[in-house]
Amino acid sequence: AVVKLKTFTLLVKFAPTHYRVTDDSAFTDHSEAELINSIPTGSILKTQWVKRPERRSPHQQSAHLLVTFIDADAANVILQRGSMVICSKSCPAEKDLSEPLRCLRCQKYGHMPKTCQRQHGVSTCGRCGEGHDIKECENPDKRCCVSCASDEHSSNDRACPSF
Structure with a gap:
């Protein structure tokens, strides 16, 4: 068993x-960004671009960045301020509201069909939870969430407690 580190990501x-x-x-020193933003050293775990650099426009000067913190207090300092200084520029910052990954093969969260344990065989319907593709669903009024086993909503419902 491995203990997963709790992280907090800001956009x-x-x-x-x-x-x-x-x-x-291990290869990035975030101390300059931490210092200029008045947050404790070691608060930033990693930074990554939302869109890969090779997909940018040739003369693009700015882009959106995901900053992952291991310290909730440091993330909250940035959120309350509403901005983070990056390379001497004050950039708007907000909580990352990216949706979790949901596999369209088994309807469970945390992976995509390419890495699904159920590589072969029948898909699970995202609407009724039975063994067929959602395009072939013959039960349009039946709801069954695969993630939480509720018959109150389908697997793609944002009101699901597993979401």
Whole structure:
């Protein structure tokens, strides 16, 4: 068993594209960003661009950045301020509201069909929870959420407690 570190991700908008990011915190020193934003050293776990740099426009000067914190207090400081300084530029910051991944093969959260344990066989319907594709569903009024086993809503309902 592995204990997963609790993290807090913020979306920082319009950060200068020359800011150096990496997904591996072991190779990135975030101390300058932490210092200038008056948050404790070691608060930032990682930073990554929302869109890969190779997909940017040729002369794009700013882009959206995901900043992952291991310290809730540090993330809250940035949220309360409403901005984070990146490369001497004050950039709007807000809580990352990205939707969790949901597999369209088994309807469970946390992975996509490409990495689904159920590689072969019948898909699970996102509407009724039975063994067929949602396009072939013959029970349009039946609801069954695969994630929480409720018959009150379907698997793609944002009101699901598993969401």
